[in-house]
Amino acid sequence: MTRLSIATWNINSVRLRAGLIQRFVEERRPDIVCLQEIKCRNGEFPTHVFTQMGFPHLHIRGQKGWHGVAIASRFALEEISEPDFCPQQEARVAAVRVKGITLHNLYVPAGGDEPDTQINPKFAHKLAFLARMEAYYAAHPTNEPLVLVGDLNVAPGEHDVWGHKQLLNVVSHTPVETQALDKVMARGGFIDLARIAVPPSEKLFSWWSYRSPDWTKNDRGRRLDHIWANRELAKQFDADSFSIHKNARAWEKPSDHVPVMAHFDI
Amino acid sequence: MTRLSIATWNINSVRLRAGLIQRFVEERRPDIVCLQEIKCRNGEFPTHVFTQMGFPHLHIRGQKGWHGVAIASRFALEEISEPDFCPQQEARVAAVRVKGITLHNLYVPAGGDEPDTQINPKFAHKLAFLARMEAYYAAHPTNEPLVLVGDLNVAPGEHDVWGHKQLLNVVSHTPVETQALDKVMARGGFIDLARIAVPPSEKLFSWWSYRSPDWTKNDRGRRLDHIWANRELAKQFDADSFSIHKNARAWEKPSDHVPVMAHFDI
DNA sequence: GTCCTGTTGG
DNA sequence: CCAACAGGAC
Numbered sequence: 300m301t302r303l304s305i306a307t308w309n310i311n312s313v314r315l316r317a318g319l320i321q322r323f324v325e326e327r328r329p330d331i332v333c334l335q336e337i338k339c340r341n342g343e344f345p346t347h348v349f350t351q352m353g354f355p356h357l358h359i360r361g362q363k364g365w366h367g368v369a370i371a372s373r374f375a376l377e378e379i380s381e382p383d384f385c386p387q388q389e390a391r392v393a394a395v396r397v398k399g400i401t402l403h404n405l406y407v408p409a410g411g412d413e414p415d416t417q418i419n420p421k422f423a424h425k426l427a428f429l430a431r432m433e434a435y436y437a438a439h440p441t442n443e444p445l446v447l448v449g450d451l452n453v454a455p456g457e458h459d460v461w462g463h464k465q466l467l468n469v470v471s472h473t474p475v476e477t478q479a480l481d482k483v484m485a486r487g488g489f490i491d492l493a494r495i496a497v498p499p500s501e502k503l504f505s506w507w508s509y510r511s512p513d514w515t516k517n518d519r520g521r522r523l524d525h526i527w528a529n530r531e532l533a534k535q536f537d538a539d540s541f542s543i544h545k546n547a548r549a550w551e552k553p554s555d556h557v558p559v560m561a562h563f564d565i
Numbered sequence: 566m567t568r569l570s571i572a573t574w575n576i577n578s579v580r581l582r583a584g585l586i587q588r589f590v591e592e593r594r595p596d597i598v599c600l601q602e603i604k605c606r607n608g609e610f611p612t613h614v615f616t617q618m619g620f621p622h623l624h625i626r627g628q629k630g631w632h633g634v635a636i637a638s639r640f641a642l643e644e645i646s647e648p649d650f651c652p653q654q655e656a657r658v659a660a661v662r663v664k665g666i667t668l669h670n671l672y673v674p675a676g677g678d679e680p681d682t683q684i685n686p687k688f689a690h691k692l693a694f695l696a697r698m699e700a701y702y703a704a705h706p707t708n709e710p711l712v713l714v715g716d717l718n719v720a721p722g723e724h725d726v727w728g729h730k731q732l733l734n735v736v737s738h739t740p741v742e743t744q745a746l747d748k749v750m751a752r753g754g755f756i757d758l759a760r761i762a763v764p765p766s767e768k769l770f771s772w773w774s775y776r777s778p779d780w781t782k783n784d785r786g787r788r789l790d791h792i793w794a795n796r797e798l799a800k801q802f803d804a805d806s807f808s809i810h811k812n813a814r815a816w817e818k819p820s821d822h823v824p825v826m827a828h829f830d831i
Numbered sequence: 832g833t834c835c836t837g838t839t840g841g
Numbered sequence: 842c843c844a845a846c847a848g849g850a851c
Contacts, residue, residue, distance in 0.1 A: 311851085312834060336851090338835065364835050365850075409851050421850090452851095509832035509851085555833080555851080577841080578844060602841085604845065630845050631840075675841055687840090718841095775841080775842035821841080821843080 303398055303563045304540075305331045307448035307524055309406070309506075309556035313337040313369070317348040319550055323558055324352050327544065330373045331397060332558075335406035335450040337367035344369065356397075362390040368406050368449070370395055382439075384431045387424065398565060400532060401441070405432075405449035414473045422470065425452065429479040436487030444532035444565075447489060450556060451525050453480045456494070458502045459522035471521055489527040492561050496541035505543055506556045514548065526561045537562040569664055569829045570806075571597045573714035573790055575672070575772075575822035579603040579635065583614040585816055589824055590618050593810065596639045597663060598824075601672035601716045603633035610635065622663075628656040634670050634715070636661055648705075650697045653690065664831060666798060667707070671698075671715035680739045688736065691718065695745040702753030710798035710831075713755060716822060717791050719746045722760070724768050725788035737787055755793040758827050762807035772822045773814055780814065792827045803828045 306329040310316050313334060320332065332354065337344065341361040349357060354371035358378070361367040367390045370376065377396040384405070385391045391406040408428055411421030455477045457463040466472040484491065497503050504520025511519060528536055540562035547557040572595040576582050579600055586598065598620065603610065607627040615623060620637035624644070627633040633656045636642065643662040648669070651657050657672040674694055677687030721743045723729040732738040750757060763769050770786025777785065794802055806828035813823040 315834075336834095411850085509834095512832075552833090581844080602844090677840085775844095778842070818843090 300564055302537075303331070303400070303565050304329045304560060305333065305402070305446060305448060305526065305563070306558045306560040307333040307335070307404070307450075307526060308558040309335040309450040309524060309554060311336050311338070311554040311556070313367075314339055314343065314345055316552070316554060317345045319547065319553065321348065321352055322550065323544060323547060327542070327558070327560060329558075329560055331402070332371045333393070333402070333404040333448045334369045334371070335367075335404070337361055337369050338364060339367060358393055358395050360390045360393045366390050366406060368393045368404050370402065370404050372397055374398055382432075382435045384428050384435065386427050386431070391428075400444045400446055400563075400565070403445070403447045403449075405447065405451065407450065407452040409452050410470045410476070412470060414468060414470045414475070425470075426475065426479060429453075429476070429483060433479070433483045433486055436483060436489070440488065441529065442531055444535070445529040446532055447487075447527040448525065448559075450523055451480060452523050453477060454521040454523055455480045455491075456499055456522075458500060459504070461502070461504070461517075461519040461521070466521075471523060484527065487527075488529050490530065490533040492526045492528055492533070492536055492538075492541060493522065493543075493559070495533070495536065496538040503543065504545075505559050507548055509555050524556055524559045526559055528561075532563065535563045535565055537564055566830055568803075569597070569666070569831050570595045570826060571599065571668070571712060571714060571792065571829070572824045572826040573599040573601070573670070573716075573792060574824040575601040575716040575790060575820060577602050577604070577820040577822070579633075580605055580609065580611055581818070582820060583611045585813065585819065587614065587618055588816065589810060589813060593808070593824070593826060595824075595826055597668070598637045599659070599668070599670040599714045600635045600637070601633075601670070603627055603635050604630060605633060624659055624661050626656045626659045632656050632672055634659045634672050636668065636670050638663055640664055648698075648701045650694050650701065652693050652697070657694075666710045666712055666829075666831070669711070669713045669715075671713065671717065673716065673718040675718050676736045676742070678736060680734060680736050680741070691736075692741065692745060695719075695742070695749060699745070699749045699752055702749060702755070706754065707795065708797055710801070711795040712798055713753075713793040714791065714825075716789055717746060718789050719743060720787040720789055721746045721757075722765055722788075724766060725770070727768070727770070727783075727785040727787070732787075737789060750793065753793075754795050756796065756799040758792045758794055758799070758802055758804075758807060759788065759809075759825070761799070761802065762804040769809065770811075771809055771825050775821050790822055790825045792825055794827075798829065801829045801831055803830055
């Protein structure tokens with residue numbers, strides 16, 4: 300039996316923040332780092348930094364400028380077919396098999412400002428993405444270990460946001476989104492590992508907006524970044540080791556998201 | 566009798582290069598630093614850095630984004646009326662009296678690419694600026710000590726450019742510009758101090774384009790930055806101490822211009 | 832607030 | 842090549 304740790308982090312430009320990843324890796328020594336919003340093409344990814352950090356195995360799904368996801372690993376990655384969640388073919392999905400586990404790394408569209416599919420196509424795109432996720436996982440049941448990580452851009456629970464009532468009409472916490480995410484979870488047979496480790500009644504955030512420089516004072520965060528496992532893999536989850544690396548929000552030139560990390564005994 | 570040193574430097578964003586100014590000041594200890602292209606509003610000027618460096622006296626003529634000039638001094642600055650050289654009212658002129666000397670710090674318009682006033686309004690603007698300079702200095706003769714410094718964006722002499730013939734049709738060295746500058750100098754009674762210190766037959770540059778990363782190899786520079794004195798002050802110029810700080814072009818994240826410095830015994 | 836992509840200016 | 846700006850996104 301060995302141990303495997305997986306981290307997920309919306310890094311908001313991997314080129315600008317390779318140094319922060321280095322710092323996180325030194326402090327927490329994850330085996331696998333899943334990134335979102337790398338904001339570069341495959342060829343622009345700072346591969347060298349990752350190989351030097353002990354991650355020779357890279358699976359990069361980049362594109363010019365926006366979005367882009369990547370998986371960096373100490374262990375060999377096996378290429379597998381990627382589910383097609385994105386109607387507009389943006390680089391938002393990376394999938395691999397590693398140590399016998401299927402790993403999906405996702406970056407769900409943020410959805411714009413107005414939570415109205417009629418007037419806001421970005422919101423429609425987000426809901427379409429979530430609907431495709433639901434359909435895919437319902438159609439592909441598996442008893443093999445499966446882990447889904449990423450910036451899902453939805454804070455599903457009451458205590459996944461600083462103020463439930465205040466955010467009910469704010470994109471990321473509207474009922475239509477939280478219900479859509481709940482359905483993905485239920486029909487895919489997923490378990491939200493954060494809420495195994497930390498009771499749902501306890502506030503838990505992974506993102507704090509850039510727009511309030513005093514984010515530390517009033518702690519107005521949201522939990523947008525998730526690690527889900529299917530029943531098979533959840534058995535091997537070590538709840539005591541689950542962590543959200545809130546410190547990283549206070550580092551020099553930070554991402555607005557912080558790393559979330561889970562350990563498995565496999 | 567005391568000594569007074571004046572430096573001029575097109576800094577190409579004072580906020581980005583405050584650290585380079587610090588390094589220059591430590592190495593050369595100028596009494597007065599005249600800057601061009603500060604590229605910020607008055608309120609955005611890094612005043613704190615200058616006071617810490619021993620320059621509590623600041624005269625800033627900033628504007629949003631482009632141009633902008635400033636004078637930083639160890640000695641008290643007296644506000645005086647500023648000549649109006651700029652038809653478009655850009656922040657290109659700063660004037661003060663310091664230690665009994667009148668100091669004009671100028672940033673002449675670069676003039677665009679095409680040396681043709683018909684098709685290139687920037688070139689017309691540059692020539693209009695130079696014509697206004699000529700008219701002003703001709704109309705304001707003085708026996709008081711006067712020094713004019715700045716990025717004049719003209720390399721007047723054959724050996725003020727890496728290749729005289731190659732640049733005769735390139736903005737900064739066209740006959741219409743060099744003659745215009747010569748007329749300012751002649752009618753204003755100015756002396757080009759660099760050419761007192763260094764014979765006109767010797768190549769002398771203060772600017773090397775960003776566009777050739779191998780600027781050091783072929784040394785394709787131009788002398789665009791000048792220190793002129795009227796006859797009164799020129800008597801007190803110490804030619805042996807004149808310097809062009811070429812090293813600064815090789816510093817980390819440099820300006821494309823380097824500091825030019827003159828000492829006076831007053 | 833911060834980053835990306837253009838464009839314009841030097 | 843390097844810096845500003847504007848516009849869009851999150």
